[in-house]
Amino acid sequence: MADRSGDSIIVVESLTKVYAMGETEVHALRGVSLEIAAGSFVAIMGPSGSGKTTFLDILGCLSRPTSGHYWLKGQKVSDLPETRLAELRNHEIGFVFQNFNLLSRADALANVELPLLYDGIGRRERRRRAREALEAVGLGDRLDHRPNELSGGQRQRVAIARALVNQPSILFADEPTGNLDTQSGQSIMTLFRELHRKGNTIVMVTHEAEVAAYAEREISFRDGLPVKDICREKTTDQ
Numbered sequence: 001m002a003d004r005s006g007d008s009i010i011v012v013e014s015l016t017k018v019y020a021m022g023e024t025e026v027h028a029l030r031g032v033s034l035e036i037a038a039g040s041f042v043a044i045m046g047p048s049g050s051g052k053t054t055f056l057d058i059l060g061c062l063s064r065p066t067s068g069h070y071w072l073k074g075q076k077v078s079d080l081p082e083t084r085l086a087e088l089r090n091h092e093i094g095f096v097f098q099n100f101n102l103l104s105r106a107d108a109l110a111n112v113e114l115p116l117l118y119d120g121i122g123r124r125e126r127r128r129r130a131r132e133a134l135e136a137v138g139l140g141d142r143l144d145h146r147p148n149e150l151s152g153g154q155r156q157r158v159a160i161a162r163a164l165v166n167q168p169s170i171l172f173a174d175e176p177t178g179n180l181d182t183q184s185g186q187s188i189m190t191l192f193r194e195l196h197r198k199g200n201t202i203v204m205v206t207h208e209a210e211v212a213a214y215a216e217r218e219i220s221f222r223d224g225l226p227v228k229d230i231c232r233e234k235t236t237d238q
């Protein structure tokens with residue numbers, strides 16, 4: 001019954017999210033149903049307040065829907081207990097935030113090691129894998145730099161390395177270029193495109209059309225519902 005496998009890594013059905021604000025309610029999602037194919041690169045667009053972050057947070061298991069169903073890799077997550085959700089977050093999901101969310105007192109290597117530490121992996125192996133992840137995002141020469149000793153684009157690369165160090169099934173990113181200048185933003189998108197070509201599934205929120213253009217599918221939200229869903233021709237090498 002709970003098994004909804006196939007090509008879709010994500011299936012959601014009639015998802016709603018209602019925030020209670022004292023006497024009033026905010027209907028942030030109003031019954032979202034869609035599927036996301038494994039290996040795809042999706043951009044979620046839409047005006048401020050349309051429900052993009054609310055939707056991504058539910059997909060990333062950072063919050064729960066008020067009603068509706070969510071399957072991740074065929075597993076129904078909308079009614080899993082909190083302990084199982086935490087495991088899922090640590091193993092299946094990488095999350096990148098607009099403001100990087102790095103530990104300011106830890107260097108790049110220690111920041112990237114963190115998810116492995118939670119997983120009880122030994123120090124040597126942690127170091128090795130964190131170094132590899134940082135090399136993969138082009139920061140092999142910045143391992144011992146703290147966040148305030150890195151540029152914005154480099155900080156976001158550390159956050160991406162941290163999100164990928166556990167080899168998750170899917171990478172979520174909420175406005176990953178929102179705090180970056182145009183050039184750093186483009187280089188982060190080039191990195192996302194590379195990660196996508198290597199087979200990673202990426203779901204990214206952005207309000208910038210130039211950023212969304214890197215994705216192969218664009219879903220636009222308005223008032224808590226997807227109103228437009230466009231698939232581009234598969235991008236060829238440019």
Ligand SMILES: Nc1ncnc2c1ncn2[C@@H]1O[C@H](COP(=O)(O)OP(=O)(O)OP(=O)(O)O)[C@@H](O)[C@H]1O
Nearest residue numbers: 019021026028047048049050051052053054055207
């Ligand atoms: N924790 C919360 N409590 C109450 N209302 C909330 C909460 N989080 C979001 N909302 C409301 O839900 C709606 C959707 O918010 P959401 O953050 O998902 O929008 P968004 O599309 O990500 O916007 P932006 O582009 O500005 O980031 C908004 O009307 C917002 O005010």
Ligand SMILES: [Mg+2]
Nearest residue numbers: 052053054174
């Ligand atoms: Mg948002």
